[in-house]
Amino acid sequence: MSQDQSDKGTSLSLEQILAQAEQDQSVETDYQSGFVAVIGRPNVGKSTIMNEMLGQKLSITSHKPQTTRHRIHGIHTTAEHQIVYVDTPGMHLGGKKSINDYMNRTANSAFADVDVILFVVEAGRWTKEDNAVAKKLQNTEQPILLIVNKVDKFANKEELFPFIEEIAKEVEFTALVPISAYKKINLPAVEQEILKFLPKQNAIFPEDYVTDRSTRFLAAEIIREKLMRTLGDEVPYGATVEIEQFMFDEDEGRWIIHALILVERPGQKQIVIGKGGQVIKKIGTQARKDLNNLLDARVHLELWVKVKENWSDDARALASLGYNDNYSS
Ligand SMILES: Nc1nc2c(ncn2[C@@H]2O[C@H](COP(=O)(O)OP(=O)(O)OP(=O)(O)O)[C@@H](O)[C@H]2O)c(=O)[nH]1
Ligand SMILES: [Mg+2]
Known part of the structure; x- marks a missing residue:
């Protein structure tokens, strides 16, 4: 039997990769790359969105809130750009255990150093937890793309307008994109919006990397x-x-x-x-x-x-x- 091969292909540490990428950034390029945090309360569809943007199931999903517990990078590389999505645990109120602290801390720390924030909400449902996330994002400098997911739940899209008007009062966003990750509606628009804000620089991760996790x-x-x-x-x-x-x-x-x-x-x-x-x-x-x-x-x-x-x-x-x-x- 061979040794544990779980880390085959991921022999460089994240720090080494980032240090290398920083060195490479001095060269002028039209290539775009950067980090995009996927933030929101539990169960709005963050992990489903990341998986769909990657075209690959990487982050686990379920209909229960608090499915994601760890931060996980999903790396999407093309000839023109590399988008590093950062899926995060749903930010939540009420849980008092150490694991709740860990999950909220993980989500809170994920958006500090990113280039773009996807603030994901669920079409037609704005809760206290969404409000808490909106507050956290109030003083961030990065562009916030407000992603209204699960629009497939509304057969008549006009029914969504009052909801969108309401949340527009709660969140200062750069762009609002209604989507359905589940039904794959309007996903290219999310990528287009991200690319408006992604810096021109070389790829951060080697092109064959799909995640930072083993x-x-x-x-x-x-x-x-x-x-x-x-x-x-x-x-x-x-x-x-x-x-x-x-x-x-x-x-x-x-x-x-x-x-x-x-x-x-x-x-x-x-x-x-x-x-x-x-x-x-x-x-x-x-x-x-x-x-x-x-x-x-x-x-x-x-x-x-x-x-x-x-x-x-x-x-x-x-x-x-x-x-x-x-x-x-
Ligand atoms: N109807 C509908 N359901 C969706 C859509 N996107 C995700 N879901 C469902 O919503 C549930 C939660 O999805 P997740 O991707 O696990 O949500 P999450 O925001 O990552 O949740 P946490 O990890 O718990 O924070 C799952 O049952 C998904 O199938 C959508 O566009 N439409
Ligand atoms: Mg999740």
């Missing part, structure tokens, strides 16, 4: 997505995934992945396993399918469930589970 991280996220999508309302928020083994078995020609699903209470463990192991089997089958696609190879996936009490409200446990402000992959 394949191992993406694998854990895929499993977490299946937990979010399969389980009822309570358990997913108390669950996290840790990859214990991630290696390519050359004799068998397949990846061996062992993952630990951590939950906070014994009752949650029972729910994740299900009667006769039905639930975890379903999660495993769905995750393996996506992992096959991600790794473009056969995958042998083993899942275990373990109780780690209070992990989501314990700063040390969180850090050891990869909820770090400074991640390396």
Whole structure:
């Protein structure tokens, strides 16, 4: 068996890449590149939008709020430009645990150094949380593109006008773009608006990079997505995934992945396993399918469930589970 190959192709650290890019920027060019933060309250469709702009599923999505927990870069490179989208956790009010702090902190820090901000809202639904995001963006210097997502929910687009008039009072934006990420409506307009503000400079990342995250991280996220999508309302928020083994078995020609699903209470463990192991089997089958696609190879996936009490409200446990402000992959 070979060593862990999860970081194949991502041997340079983010700092090294950015330092290199800075050196390269002295040369005049017509090429455009830069960072675009995708910001908004939970569940408005931020991750779906990033995936659609990339034409590739990178960030996990679900109908439950607070699906995204980590910042993740999605890199879209063409012959003319490189747009680095920064997907972020939904900014939210009310959650008092360390993990809520971590998620809000991650989202808050994501828009400081970007070139453009996509402030995503949901057509027809403006909440207190949207208001809090709008406040946070009040003193930012970057252009704000107000993205009104999910317009497919309105058969008659005129019904949206009063909503748009209302939110125009709440947010100072540079441009407003109504879209549906789900139905792929008006997405090129988002890119056109971004390109108006992206600096002329060389690409930041090598052209074959699609993300700053390791394949191992993406694998854990895929499993977490299946937990979010399969389980009822309570358990997913108390669950996290840790990859214990991630290696390519050359004799068998397949990846061996062992993952630990951590939950906070014994009752949650029972729910994740299900009667006769039905639930975890379903999660495993769905995750393996996506992992096959991600790794473009056969995958042998083993899942275990373990109780780690209070992990989501314990700063040390969180850090050891990869909820770090400074991640390396
Ligand atoms: N009808 C409709 N649903 C959408 C659209 N875009 C996203 N959704 C759905 O909205 C839900 C939330 O999407 P996500 O992309 O996970 O939302 P998010 O903003 O990243 O959420 P968090 O990560 O929790 O902050 C999912 O069920 C998506 O399928 C859209 O254009 N129309
Ligand atoms: Mg998300």
